[in-house]
Amino acid sequence: MLVMGYMSGTSLDGVDVALVETDGERIEAFGASAMMAFSPGECAAIERATADALAWNGYGDTPASFAAAAQVIEGAHIRAGRAVIAQAGRAPDLIGFHGQTLLHRPERQITVQIGDPQVIADALDVSVVAQMRQDDLMAGGQGAPLVPAYHAALAERLGLAGPVAFLNVGGVANLTWISADGELIAFDTGPGNGLIDQVVQARGAGRYDDGGRFAAAGTVDAGVLADLLSHPHFRGEGPKSLDRYDFPLEWAAARSLEDAAATLTAFTAAAVALTAQALPSPPKVWIVCGGGSHNPTLMEALRDLLGDCRTANNVGLRGDFIEAEAMAFLAARSLRGLPLTFPGTTGTPRPLTGGTIWHPAKIVEVV
Numbered sequence: 001m002l003v004m005g006y007m008s009g010t011s012l013d014g015v016d017v018a019l020v021e022t023d024g025e026r027i028e029a030f031g032a033s034a035m036m037a038f039s040p041g042e043c044a045a046i047e048r049a050t051a052d053a054l055a056w057n058g059y060g061d062t063p064a065s066f067a068a069a070a071q072v073i074e075g076a077h078i079r080a081g082r083a084v085i086a087q088a089g090r091a092p093d094l095i096g097f098h099g100q101t102l103l104h105r106p107e108r109q110i111t112v113q114i115g116d117p118q119v120i121a122d123a124l125d126v127s128v129v130a131q132m133r134q135d136d137l138m139a140g141g142q143g144a145p146l147v148p149a150y151h152a153a154l155a156e157r158l159g160l161a162g163p164v165a166f167l168n169v170g171g172v173a174n175l176t177w178i179s180a181d182g183e184l185i186a187f188d189t190g191p192g193n194g195l196i197d198q199v200v201q202a203r204g205a206g207r208y209d210d211g212g213r214f215a216a217a218g219t220v221d222a223g224v225l226a227d228l229l230s231h232p233h234f235r236g237e238g239p240k241s242l243d244r245y246d247f248p249l250e251w252a253a254a255r256s257l258e259d260a261a262a263t264l265t266a267f268t269a270a271a272v273a274l275t276a277q278a279l280p281s282p283p284k285v286w287i288v289c290g291g292g293s294h295n296p297t298l299m300e301a302l303r304d305l306l307g308d309c310r311t312a313n314n315v316g317l318r319g320d321f322i323e324a325e326a327m328a329f330l331a332a333r334s335l336r337g338l339p340l341t342f343p344g345t346t347g348t349p350r351p352l353t354g355g356t357i358w359h360p361a362k363i364v365e366v367v
């Protein structure tokens with residue numbers, strides 16, 4: 001069936017939407033895709049809700065700003081969906097909707113994604129599968145990452161012999177390791193672009209380090225890097241899922257933008273290498289996707305530490321749409337009751353299906 005998947009990530013750049021022809025086990029074909037950027041006003045509404053969510057932290061009444069941000073999210077998704085439906089010339093059979101994460105506190109079984117699936121189902125007249133992290137969280141999993149099941153399907157489609165790793169560098173970075181016989185291990189490695197974006201934005205130097213130019217012109221501060229790598233995330237029982245705000249940035253104020261960007265870029269790569277040591281065997285090849293794959297300085301740092309790293313685009317995938325495609329694939333799996341998460345991916349005690357379905361309201365005409 002034709003499934004439309006949506007993702008709006010932590011970097012708040014906009015909504016990604018992609019069509020996939022899939023039965024939830026195999027990827028039969030890729031369909032149209034689009035990216036709907038948030039306007040500055042929309043972005044500000046989501047940023048306000050994100051800041052309020054951090055202060056709220058899941059205790060007490062939800063902040064008033066959530067409702068306005070949810071409307072922004074719904075509107076942007078509906079616009080993006082209509083654009084792709086127009087491109088494809090037909091509506092999808094199903095939608096997988098992630099929503100905008102405002103807070104993720106798996107240790108307290110709290111994960112908050114805003115955007116009402118019913119509003120999207122009604123506007124596009126298609127059933128929507130959403131809230132795909134909840135069942136995993138309630139069963140004791142981390143509720144993230146969700147994408148590994150899709151990475152495994154991509155590896156199969158590409159005919160890659162394992163072990164192979166997918167590294168998604170979004171706001172946070174997460175990896176999926178796939179063994180030769182299909183075993184899955186996944187975790188958030190540490191920061192992706194989120195910290196770099198924060199520093200660049202704080203200096204009024206744009207939204208991100210375009211082409212990795214600032215980092216390329218800076219010097220890595222080895223002391224700061226060592227401090228960052230001593231964070232509890234890198235110790236103890238192995239990596240967990242992360243929030244982009246989990247690492248300190250106060251030190252950056254006393255550094256040049258270039259040096260701060262160089263240090264944070266090195267941190268992103270070093271965090272991958274460090275956490276990858278916990279894998280049963282090193283991947284033969286790394287497929288790098290997400291916005292970070294457009295940063296050559298980061299790609300070079302990754303190659304230095306990991307070896308064979310290829311961008312998803314270089315192996316014929318749509319690197320910027322993998323998460324959106326994954327939401328489509330997972331929605332199809334949810335519909336069939338197939339597992340979305342596994343002990344090796346989120347720490348759930350057993351393979352677990354998840355997601356809730358919202359059907360479009362039918363308007364009954366009274367004659």
Ligand SMILES: Nc1ncnc2c1ncn2[C@@H]1O[C@H](COP(=O)(O)OP(=O)(O)OP(=O)(O)O)[C@@H](O)[C@H]1O
Pocket residue numbers: 008009010011012013168169170171172173192193194196197207208209210211212289290291292294295323
């Ligand atoms: N040309 C580029 N040069 C450098 N960095 C880039 C470039 N294009 C995108 N990025 C980085 O990628 C980020 C967006 O990545 P992506 O869309 O994968 O994140 P996301 O999906 O919002 O995050 P997450 O996966 O954590 O939810 C930008 O904020 C920026 O840091």
Ligand SMILES: CC(=O)N[C@H]1[C@@H]2OC[C@@H](O2)[C@@H](O)[C@@H]1O[C@H](C)C(=O)O
Pocket residue numbers: 009010101104111143144145146147148170171172173174188241242323
């Ligand atoms: C709670 C949440 O929204 N987590 C995101 C975030 O962005 C990257 C990383 O942190 C990943 O764990 C996850 O998203 C992808 C889609 C996932 O669950 O696989």
